[in-house]
Amino acid sequence: MDKIRAKxxxxxxxxxxYRLTNAELEKLVETNDEWITSRTGxxxxxxxxxxxxxxxxxxVEAVKRLLEKTNTDPLEIEMIVCATVTPDLPFPATANIxxxxxxxxxxxxxxxAAACSGFLYALQVGAQFIQSGTHKxxxxxxxxxxxxxxxxxxxxxxxxxxxxxGAVLLEATTEEEGIMDAILKSDGSGEPYLHxxxxxxxxxATLETVAAREHFAYQxxxxxxxxxxxxxxxxxxxxxxxxxxxxxxxxWLVPHQANKRIIDATANRMGIGSEKVMMNxxxxxxxxxxxIPLCLWEYESQLNKGDNLILAAFGGGFTWGAIYLxxxxxxKK
Ligand code: UT7
Numbered sequence: 353m354d355k356i357r358a359k360x361x362x363x364x365x366x367x368x369x370y371r372l373t374n375a376e377l378e379k380l381v382e383t384n385d386e387w388i389t390s391r392t393g394x395x396x397x398x399x400x401x402x403x404x405x406x407x408x409x410x411x412v413e414a415v416k417r418l419l420e421k422t423n424t425d426p427l428e429i430e431m432i433v434c435a436t437v438t439p440d441l442p443f444p445a446t447a448n449i450x451x452x453x454x455x456x457x458x459x460x461x462x463x464x465a466a467a468c469s470g471f472l473y474a475l476q477v478g479a480q481f482i483q484s485g486t487h488k489x490x491x492x493x494x495x496x497x498x499x500x501x502x503x504x505x506x507x508x509x510x511x512x513x514x515x516x517x518g519a520v521l522l523e524a525t526t527e528e529e530g531i532m533d534a535i536l537k538s539d540g541s542g543e544p545y546l547h548x549x550x551x552x553x554x555x556x557a558t559l560e561t562v563a564a565r566e567h568f569a570y571q572x573x574x575x576x577x578x579x580x581x582x583x584x585x586x587x588x589x590x591x592x593x594x595x596x597x598x599x600x601x602x603x604w605l606v607p608h609q610a611n612k613r614i615i616d617a618t619a620n621r622m623g624i625g626s627e628k629v630m631m632n633x634x635x636x637x638x639x640x641x642x643x644i645p646l647c648l649w650e651y652e653s654q655l656n657k658g659d660n661l662i663l664a665a666f667g668g669g670f671t672w673g674a675i676y677l678x679x680x681x682x683x684k685k
Contacts, residue, residue, distance in 0.1 A: 498513035532676045595676050604629070640667070
């Protein structure tokens with residue numbers, strides 16, 4: 353019997369309207385456009401405004417538009433996996449909320465929490481259900497409302513993050529295309545460098561934890577930077593070597609958008625020129641689980657059937673990984 357693979361048959365992103373510019377951040381904290389641009393490559397981020405607007409609001413928009421675009425009946429969707437570290441609620445899962453709102457009444461759904469590597473983890477989980485032959489249509493979402501856990505008094509983190517969502521439709525194929533290989537890694541000893549101190553079972557919310565601003569993302573940037581550069585480049589090189597790919601065989605590197613300097617270093621190590629690197633960090637900042645699908649969405653019209661893509665990420669956990677994806681369709685006319 354032919355091996356079943358999971359191929360991406362559609363991609364859709366969603367970003368909220370509001371643009372938080374470097375100029376506006378200059379009014380909130382002691383920073384400046386020159387520092388932010390030269391140290392990170394970020395010019396603005398999108399922010400989801402309004403009362404009771406959780407991550408699912410953006411994810412639902414992305415999934416609804418994906419279903420329309422791919423002409424898919426929501427009742428055909430058998431499973432929805434949502435990668436997020438900013439769920440609407442601790443429970444139920446944000447994926448459950450998305451499935452309900454888009455009318456995917458026959459799908460089972462759950463969240464994956466792997467911070468900035470979340471989309472890669474969720475993509476590999478979704479792919480496995482297709483490859484095993486048990487599921488035919490799966491949606492994988494990466495979505496985060498980082499503005500809900502960013503401390504706008506902390507200049508070292510508030511300049512980095514933004515809100516957004518992206519989703520892909522996975523379907524089965526017996527062709528040599530789709531998700532070809534994945535290497536995913538984690539190391540829990542990275543916790544001290546990137547975490548949220550309170551709000552979990554170890555340290556539930558109290559008046560003290562709120563007063564101490566412990567419900568925000570905490571990061572030791574320079575340490576995370578070093579781990580990110582080494583590990584993202586190593587795992588990308590590993591997945592390329594394992595599949596006999598040289599720099600010239602790769603059509604696109606699709607890196608997590610945390611810092612332009614990390615992206616440049618990874619591309620350099622892989623022997624990939626900047627013209628083949630997807631980048632939109634300038635306009636969206638770091639949207640955590642949404643960065644990779646937002647890149648694929650924006651570059652979709654430039655992708656051709658058979659293109660070799662390397663998706664690579666590094667994030668809190670630590671978590672990191674690389675996926676070799678062979679694009680399965682030509683640009684839609
Ligand atoms: O996506 C999840 C994984 N996360 C990442 O991959 C992020 C990895 N880390 C980074 O991208 C970078 O470390 C940052 C962009 C967060 C920081 O850049 P850096 O070059 O590592 O700066 P630094 O933390 O070493 O700070 C350098 C200086 C410090 O001042 P002193 O101590 O040298 O006087 C900071 O206080 O820059 C200062 N600084 C700022 N200055 C102006 C820190 N943040 C700011 C700011 N504006 N926003």
